[in-house]
Amino acid sequence: MTPAATDVETTQIYRVYIKATPEEIWEAITSPEWTNRYGYGGFARYDLQPGGAFQVDASQEFIDAGAPSVVVDGEVIESDPPRRLVQTWRMLMDPTMAEEGFTRLTYEIEEVPHSATKVTIVHEMEQAPTVAAMVAGTSESTGAGGGWAWVLSDLKSLLETGARLSG
Amino acid sequence: MDDDDRVFKALADPTRRFLLDLLFTRDGRTQSELESELEMTRFGVAKHLKVLEDAGLVVARRSGREKHHFLNPVPIRLIHDRWIDKYTERRVTALADLKRELEGTP
Numbered sequence: 001m002t003p004a005a006t007d008v009e010t011t012q013i014y015r016v017y018i019k020a021t022p023e024e025i026w027e028a029i030t031s032p033e034w035t036n037r038y039g040y041g042g043f044a045r046y047d048l049q050p051g052g053a054f055q056v057d058a059s060q061e062f063i064d065a066g067a068p069s070v071v072v073d074g075e076v077i078e079s080d081p082p083r084r085l086v087q088t089w090r091m092l093m094d095p096t097m098a099e100e101g102f103t104r105l106t107y108e109i110e111e112v113p114h115s116a117t118k119v120t121i122v123h124e125m126e127q128a129p130t131v132a133a134m135v136a137g138t139s140e141s142t143g144a145g146g147g148w149a150w151v152l153s154d155l156k157s158l159l160e161t162g163a164r165l166s167g
Numbered sequence: 168m169d170d171d172d173r174v175f176k177a178l179a180d181p182t183r184r185f186l187l188d189l190l191f192t193r194d195g196r197t198q199s200e201l202e203s204e205l206e207m208t209r210f211g212v213a214k215h216l217k218v219l220e221d222a223g224l225v226v227a228r229r230s231g232r233e234k235h236h237f238l239n240p241v242p243i244r245l246i247h248d249r250w251i252d253k254y255t256e257r258r259v260t261a262l263a264d265l266k267r268e269l270e271g272t273p
Contacts, residue, residue: 008195013226013237016245017170120226137240149244156245165248 010126012136016152017116020159022109025117026082028155029107032057038158039151042071052076054087068092074102083109089123091131100128119155121148170223174242177222182207183215187224190238197233 018025028034032043035056042056056072063069071093078086088102104124111117125132133139137147146153157165168176177183182205189204190196202212216236219225223242228235 149240153244
C-alpha cells in the first residue's frame with residue numbers, strides 16, 4: 001500500500017535484501033519459534049486471515065524485566081503468504097505507547113531472481129510519535145533497541161549465517 | 168560492485184549526504200521539495216537520487232502523481248553491525264583488559 005500524501009511524514013520505510021527464500025522470510029516473521037530468535041524477541045501469534053488476531057507474547061526474559069505478558073497486539077488486515085502481510089500494530093511495552101494506539105504495518109516480500117529476497121517494511125504511524133521514535137531506533141542508547149533497522153539487520157544475520165548479531 | 172561498495176560510494180559525496188540529512192529531518196519528500204533546498208538542476212538532483220536509490224539508502228514510493236523519497240537506514244545499520252561494532256568492540260575489550268591489569272585482578 002502506498003502511503004497517501006497526507007501521511008508521508010509519519011510513515012517510515014525500511015528495506016533489506018536477504019539471501020533466503022520468501023517462504024523462509026515469511027516463516028521468520030509469522031512463527032513464534034522464529035520471532036523469539038531475533039530483534040526484540042517474543043513469540044508472535046498470528047491468525048493469518050483478515051480480521052485475525054495478532055499478538056506478541058513476551059519472552060521470560062522480558063517478563064522478568066517487568067514487561068507485560070503481551071508486548072504488542074493488533075489485527076491482520078491482509079495476508080498473502082509469502083508475499084504480503086498488512087496488519088495493525090500497537091506497542092504495549094509502556095503506557096504512553098499503548099495510548100498512542102494502533103499503527104499500520106505492511107511487510108512486502110519480493111524475490112529478486114538469481115539474487116536475494118527484498119523485504120520492505122512500511123510503518124504508518126499517524127499520531128504515534130513515541131512509537132515512531134522507538135521504531136526509528138532514536139532511543140537505542142537508553143537500551144530501547146535499535147528499531148526496525150536493527151531488527152532487519154539481525155534477521156538478515158540469523159537467516160544468512162544461522163547466528164544473531166553479537167551484543 | 169557489492170552492496171557495501173555502493174553504500175560507501177553513495178555516501179562519499181557531500182550533496183548525497185545532504186539529501187539524506189534532508190530526508191532525516193523530514194521524510195517522504197518529493198524531488199521538487201528536495202530541489203528547492205539545493206542549487207542544482209533537476210537533472211543533477213535526479214542523478215544523485217538514483218545513486219542513493221541504487222545503494223538502497225533511499226526508497227521511492229509513488230502515490231498518485233507524486234513520488235516520495237524515504238530514507239532507508241538499513242544499509243548503514245548493516246555496515247555498523249558488521250564492521251564498526253567489530254572494531255569498537257575490540258577496543259572496548261582491550262580497555263577492559265588494561266583496567267584489569269592495572270587494578271591487579273586476573
